Each structure stands twice: as C-alpha cells, then as structure tokens.
Amino acid sequence: MGVSSRSETEAAAIEAAGVAMPTRERALGLGRHLGLSGRLFLITVAFVAVAEILIYVPAVANYRLMWLSDRIAAAQVAAVVLDATPGQAVSDELARRLLAGVGAHAIAVRSNGARRLLAVESVPDEVADMVDLRRDDWWDSIRGSWRTLVAPTDEPIRVVGHGRDGFDLVEILLDEAPLRTAIIDFSIRLLLSSLIIAAAAAGLVFIVLQRVIVEPVRRLAHNITEFADDPESLDRIIAPSRRTDEIGHAETALARMERALAGELREKRRLAELGLAVSKINHELRNLLTTAQLLGDRLEGAADLTVQRVAPRLVATLGRAIRFCEATLAYGRATERHPxxxxxxxxxxxxxxxxxxxxxxxxxxxxxxxxxxxxxxxxxxxxxxxxxxxxxxxxxxxxxxxxxxxxxxxxxxxxxxxxxxxxxxxxxxxxxxxxxxxxxxxxxxxxxxxxxxxxxxxxxxxxxxxxxxxxxxxxxxxxxxxxxxxxxxxxxxxxxxx
Structure with a gap:
C-alpha cells in the first residue's frame, strides 16, 4: 500500500510539472514573440492600472466619509422632529420610521447641554468602533475603510458628527454591514470605470506612440534588413525624414553609415577585380621574364667588357623579378611571405x-x-x-x-x-x-x-x-x-x- 501510494504521488507530481512547464514556456514564448507595439500596450495598461490603484485607496476613504456624513445628515432631520415635540414622547411607530430612514439603531442629539435619545430597543453598552467625523483625518479614514473591508464586525459602530440648526452634535448607532456592502459596491463600480479609463488611455497612448515611435523604429529595422541583403545598392540607403528628435538623428546617422559602407564595399569589389586582373597580367609577365632571363644567361658568355659588367646585374634583376612575380604583386596577395x-x-x-x-x-x-x-x-x-x-x-x-x-x-x-x-x-x-x-x-x-x-x-x-x-x-x-x-x-x- 505504501509503495502504491508513493507511486501515485510521484505520478501526480510529474503530471503537475508537465502541465506547469508548458504553461510557463508558453508564457515565455508569448513574451518573446510579442512585438514592440504589444509590449508598449501592456506596459501602458499596467501603468494606468497602478495609477488607478493608487487613486482607489483615498477614493474609498472619501466614499466612507461621505456615506457616514449622509447618515449624520439624515439623523439631523430626525433631530428636527425630536426638537418639534419638546417634552413629549415619540411614538414607537414614528421612531421606527425615523430610525429606518437613517438606517440606525439609535439617534442622540445634544443641544444647550440637554441630550435626547431616539431608540426603540435598548442601547448596548459597548460598540465595535467609534468614528468622530469632527476629528478624523485622511489617515484615520483610510485605516477605518480597510478595517471595514478586511475585518468587519457584527457589533454596531458609533458615529459622531457636527450638529446644525441649534444642535451641538449628532450621534448615531448603526450596523457596519451596510457600510461594508456600500464600500464593496463602490469598489466594483470604481474597478469597472478604472478598467475602461485604463483601456481608453492605453489605447490613446498606444495609437500616439505607434505613429510617433513604433512605426519610425519599424522603418529603421526594415531598412537595415533590406540594406543587409544588398549593401552595395544605393537605392537601399534610407532617406532621412525631417524629424529633429533622436529618431531623426538615428535616421541621419544610419544613412551616413550606409552610404559610407556602400562606398567601401564598392571600393573593395573594384580592388578585388583589380587583383584578379593583376594576377592574370602577373602570370603572363612571369613567362616573359623567364625568356628574358634565358637571353641574359647567354649574354654572360659574351666577350664585350661592358656586357660582362652589366650582364650579371641584369640576370640578378631578372631573377628577383621572376621570384617577385611568382609570389604575386605585394598588394595582389593577402600577405607577404615571412621575412x-x-x-x-x-x-x-x-x-x-x-x-x-x-x-x-x-x-x-x-x-x-x-x-x-x-x-x-x-x-x-x-x-x-x-x-x-x-x-x-x-x-x-x-x-x-x-x-x-x-x-x-x-x-x-x-x-x-x-x-x-x-x-x-x-x-x-x-x-x-x-x-x-x-x-x-x-x-x-x-x-x-x-x-x-x-x-x-x-x-x-x-x-x-x-x-x-x-x-x-x-x-x-x-x-x-x-x-x-x-x-x-x-x-x-x-x-x-x-
């Protein structure tokens, strides 16, 4: 049983590796075969997405602040109702309607040192968190937003805000679940809008960069490829555009290099043809000098003193010329003989x-x-x-x-x-x-x-x-x-x- 279990485990590992390796190879192959345009598009989308993520954090914090401020404003309306019936008890039906409009378990208002409470059920002694909108700054809002999303609680939270119309402050006691649901809905809407904005921005940037950078670079690469096929052709030298940026400088430098290289190659070809012609001439010249050397050998036996004095030099000179021809003209060969x-x-x-x-x-x-x-x-x-x-x-x-x-x-x-x-x-x-x-x-x-x-x-x-x-x-x-x-x-x- 142990052997069978081990074999099955190894087989599963091998199968998983076999599936993962082609996937990884396909991903690497996609990266290699992706052109400059595709890479530029993906990079643009990535940068816009990162920018949207950086915007998302303060946006969520601001949305939470606005949501709680709206509840405080609704509680303010309920406070006006309470203020309209001083000294009188509010009916349970009216209290439920007021609390349901605010979405709170209880509402408390303070005015001129007096505090009034609107609640149907008993108020708990402890709360999960207290949010004081009068003192919370951006960092407090960000921390509270992430706590609501990551670590929600079933206990109610207490929210305190500024009062108006004669009220000093307004307090509400509400559940955190509706706030978390609202933040999630806002995040989804923000994500969809961010994707649309990122795609639109990436598309615009892609189109602009495609016309401004990618197409000129592609033209340079195409010209280099064509010029490599026939570097001696003047027709394949790139015609620089009127651009004054780096790509324009690259086009000008490439045209200058191609023109110089084409001239050098044509010169090399002419020299090669000249070397072939010299070799042919050298072959025939060697035969002529050999005949002249034979005639010079006969002159050495002449009785004339001038001939006897000149003939050895003539024979030696002809000998050097023949050896020189046999070794080919100095620049008609790749190298001279070793001295x-x-x-x-x-x-x-x-x-x-x-x-x-x-x-x-x-x-x-x-x-x-x-x-x-x-x-x-x-x-x-x-x-x-x-x-x-x-x-x-x-x-x-x-x-x-x-x-x-x-x-x-x-x-x-x-x-x-x-x-x-x-x-x-x-x-x-x-x-x-x-x-x-x-x-x-x-x-x-x-x-x-x-x-x-x-x-x-x-x-x-x-x-x-x-x-x-x-x-x-x-x-x-x-x-x-x-x-x-x-x-x-x-x-x-x-x-x-x-």
Missing amino acids: QRRLTLLAPILADLPDLAGLSNGSRVVIRERVPSGLQICADPEQLSRALTNLVRNAVQALDAAGAGGDEPSVLISASRRGGIGSGAVTILVSDNGPGLPERAKNHLFAPFQGSMRAGGTGLGLAIAAELIELNGGTLCLDDDAPGACFRITVPDWTPAG
Whole structure:
C-alpha cells in the first residue's frame, strides 16, 4: 500500500510539472514573440492600472466619509422632529420610521447641554468602533475603510458628527454591514470605470506612440534588413525624414553609415577585380621574364667588357623579378611571405640603386650613397632591396617631374648604426633636394591607391615599402624637419630565440 501510494504521488507530481512547464514556456514564448507595439500596450495598461490603484485607496476613504456624513445628515432631520415635540414622547411607530430612514439603531442629539435619545430597543453598552467625523483625518479614514473591508464586525459602530440648526452634535448607532456592502459596491463600480479609463488611455497612448515611435523604429529595422541583403545598392540607403528628435538623428546617422559602407564595399569589389586582373597580367609577365632571363644567361658568355659588367646585374634583376612575380604583386596577395632576417652587409643591397637614375631618357637626377663599408643590418636582403627600390624610384620620378630649383637634382642614401650589433638599430635615410611633398599627399602617404604624388601614379610604392619594412620589424616614416622629401627607415637588430 505504501509503495502504491508513493507511486501515485510521484505520478501526480510529474503530471503537475508537465502541465506547469508548458504553461510557463508558453508564457515565455508569448513574451518573446510579442512585438514592440504589444509590449508598449501592456506596459501602458499596467501603468494606468497602478495609477488607478493608487487613486482607489483615498477614493474609498472619501466614499466612507461621505456615506457616514449622509447618515449624520439624515439623523439631523430626525433631530428636527425630536426638537418639534419638546417634552413629549415619540411614538414607537414614528421612531421606527425615523430610525429606518437613517438606517440606525439609535439617534442622540445634544443641544444647550440637554441630550435626547431616539431608540426603540435598548442601547448596548459597548460598540465595535467609534468614528468622530469632527476629528478624523485622511489617515484615520483610510485605516477605518480597510478595517471595514478586511475585518468587519457584527457589533454596531458609533458615529459622531457636527450638529446644525441649534444642535451641538449628532450621534448615531448603526450596523457596519451596510457600510461594508456600500464600500464593496463602490469598489466594483470604481474597478469597472478604472478598467475602461485604463483601456481608453492605453489605447490613446498606444495609437500616439505607434505613429510617433513604433512605426519610425519599424522603418529603421526594415531598412537595415533590406540594406543587409544588398549593401552595395544605393537605392537601399534610407532617406532621412525631417524629424529633429533622436529618431531623426538615428535616421541621419544610419544613412551616413550606409552610404559610407556602400562606398567601401564598392571600393573593395573594384580592388578585388583589380587583383584578379593583376594576377592574370602577373602570370603572363612571369613567362616573359623567364625568356628574358634565358637571353641574359647567354649574354654572360659574351666577350664585350661592358656586357660582362652589366650582364650579371641584369640576370640578378631578372631573377628577383621572376621570384617577385611568382609570389604575386605585394598588394595582389593577402600577405607577404615571412621575412628571412639575418645580418647582412648593407652596401651590396644599395649597389644597384644608382642605376635607377636612368629610368627616363634625359634624366639629370644623381643618386649618391653615404654608407660605411662594413655596416651590417638585420633584415631580409630581398625585401629590404624592394623597399629601397620603391623609395628611390619615387624620388627619381618626383625630381624628374618637379626638378630641384637651380640645383642639380639628387637623391642621397645614407645609413648609420646606433648601438652594438645584436642590441642596436640601423637608420637609413632616403632624401632628395626637391620641393617636398604637398600636404594633401601626407594625409594618405602610405595608403594604397591614395598616396600617389604624381599624375597616373597608383600610390602602391610607398604602401609596399612600408609593409616590407614593418615585416622586418622596422618603421618607415616621413621626416618633416628635413628639406625636400626625406624618408627615415629604422630597423632594430633581431636575435633569434634559442
């Protein structure tokens, strides 16, 4: 029996939990799926209901005061009847009619020190409560109202009020049940009217807020969703309204953000298309350079001294170009290869740079070097050579285009070491005596496709140089204090771990 009873109890608990859990889940699901409009409506109803509850307490207290005052006023009329028959006894029939009109068991009036009592039955010695309308304040009325509703009594209550028309005071003895019934009826009427007022107020607030807030917010959310489907389309950028509040500011900011994002995405797409085109060109260029390298190998066997002097450099340059093509153009790839840093002499890396002065026919630019013969730098020789080549080539092209005033246009490459090998740094300066960089070029100096200083330039040279120097642990910056254009490269020494 005990086992059976326990099983039935557990089954009942499981069934109750099974019923309660879906109910709770349905309530949570309703809250999640309820839209902003529905939540706003419910919140408005709740706030209006709370306001009505706060109004209900003093309203009930005031109703009780008025109800008792009406009974005192009715007793005043009975007092006039008593006053009309001084010294005479009132008949039982008339007394019952007067008491029934007031709804009291007894009425007592006091005038000029004399007290008269109107009662049919004997008056009890004790009463449940005494209400003195002459002295009761709001808190007394509130406490009395709640005592009547929450803890009613079968004993009569005594009510004392001001007299008039020659009476000092009027007292009545009545049952509390009619007062409690009247308060309950008033509460029901107040509840119904409060619900109607709350629904009407909530409806009006809901309609106003729906037009003023919810619909504009819904428009913002709809536009964000549509823009996310095709962020490059200019047709999906929101048109800000003429509102000057927070929603208007949000619309303006959203339109500005969408316009900027659409421009950035279109620029990224163009760069992606450019990268694809560069990759195709790079593939064909690699084949052409391979053929040129084969021809350069044949030139190395020529007897001409000039050819023997130039051919090794030509072959080395072609070799670097082929390796460069195989790794793809620096900004055509996502990343550069990891640098192979090692201590190497700087002078051999700079040896081919003076030949860049002959990039254009008739160029008067002179490239000079001022580097100690034994200076060593910790860097990837090929990547450092590419970075310096871009800087020197840019300087030569800028001097060819702008000149150097009355002086001979020249590019100076100087280097120095600070600190010992392994714990110091090497600084390389690439400077020219030209007019310098314009202010508009300094704003996007190392940004690809934005930092070009001449017509037809791509702005990739400085961007590639900055990336290569950064990969080698160094920095590339413009020295504003130097005359002309001066780029400063700082590469600290690096010791492999282990």
